[in-house]
Structures are given as C-alpha cells and as structure tokens.
Amino acid sequence: MRRRTRWAAAAAIPLVAAAIALAAAGGATGAPAGVDPLGGPLQQVRDATDRYHNVERAIDAGYVQFFGCVHEPLAGSMGIHFVNASLAGDTSLEPTTPEALIYEVKPNGQLALVGVEYIVFQQAWDAQNAAPPSLFGQTFTLIPSPNRFGIDPLYELHAWTAKPNPTGSFKDWNPEVLCPATEGHVH
Numbered sequence: 001m002r003r004r005t006r007w008a009a010a011a012a013i014p015l016v017a018a019a020i021a022l023a024a025a026g027g028a029t030g031a032p033a034g035v036d037p038l039g040g041p042l043q044q045v046r047d048a049t050d051r052y053h054n055v056e057r058a059i060d061a062g063y064v065q066f067f068g069c070v071h072e073p074l075a076g077s078m079g080i081h082f083v084n085a086s087l088a089g090d091t092s093l094e095p096t097t098p099e100a101l102i103y104e105v106k107p108n109g110q111l112a113l114v115g116v117e118y119i120v121f122q123q124a125w126d127a128q129n130a131a132p133p134s135l136f137g138q139t140f141t142l143i144p145s146p147n148r149f150g151i152d153p154l155y156e157l158h159a160w161t162a163k164p165n166p167t168g169s170f171k172d173w174n175p176e177v178l179c180p181a182t183e184g185h186v187h
Helices: 002-024 043-053 055-060 122-128
Strands: 063-072 076-084 100-105 111-121 141-143 154-159
Touching (some): 043 055, 043 111, 055 063, 055 076
Antiparallel strands (some): 076 100, 141 154
C-alpha cells in the first residue's frame, strides 16, 4: 500500500506543476495566454464603452467610419473601424477612451461592437518618448508606412472587449469577426 501511495504522490507532482503553469499562462479560464477573462483588466474598458454598442451613440461622440471591413485571409478580421480623429491626433492614451471602436456586420445588417483600438502616430509619440507605447502590459505594434490605410506610421493595440478572440484579447486579427463578402467569409 505504501508503494502505491509513494508512486501516486510522485506521479501527481508533475501534474500539479503543469496545472500551476497553465493557470499562470491564462489556461485556468480555458483561454489562451493573453486572453482577458470577463472581469479582467479590460472590464473597465467594457464598462466605459458599453454605450457604444449602439453605433449611433459612437457617431454622436465623434467616431467616424474609417475604411471598410478589414480582413486578412487565414488570419481573421479586425472589422469596421470608427475613429475619433481628435483622440487619434494626440499622444494621450487613456484606457477608457479608445481612439477607435471596432464593429462587425451581423447577418441582419446591423453593426455590433466587437472591440476597441488604441492609436498614436509614431512621429508624435517618438518625439516625446524613448520606448513604444503600452497599455495593459502589452506593447503596441508599429504599423509602418506605406500601409493598407494610406496613413503615416502609427502604433496600435487592439483589445477585443465585446467579442472574445480565441487567439488572445490583444491580437490584431480575430478569427471570430466576420467581414461579409470577403475571402473565407460566406455569411
């Protein structure tokens, strides 16, 4: 009996270590590392942008549609960006006041909020800072010029606050976001 107990205890140690490592990587919620569970650090952003589920409220607040539905075959989509030019034109990064709101077109034709994007232009940021911007422990991605948007180089960070992203809450492309009539999206 003692032999079985010792063997069971010895076998359990690697399993416990794996469970601890999985929990530290975000696996305790069943989500990949970097995915924000409900109630996590993005909850404050969710609360602040809740009124923008109605796109008319976003437009009233100064957000304007910029470009169509952004899609990358085999990676996913970003959706349709509504950008507030006065916010995108400064170097202030406020978590509860994102520079862009991201929507997807639902099968009924309505727009549904799926996330937010933080944007700051590289030249303005670099003139005042030695390192790239970051929020939520995430360093922004540099989008050089030329780019698909035809704008100056910028730093950006997506946060999937209203529609979960199985690849991570801060990844650029969300395979769950649909861009109707684009490659790979037949909806």
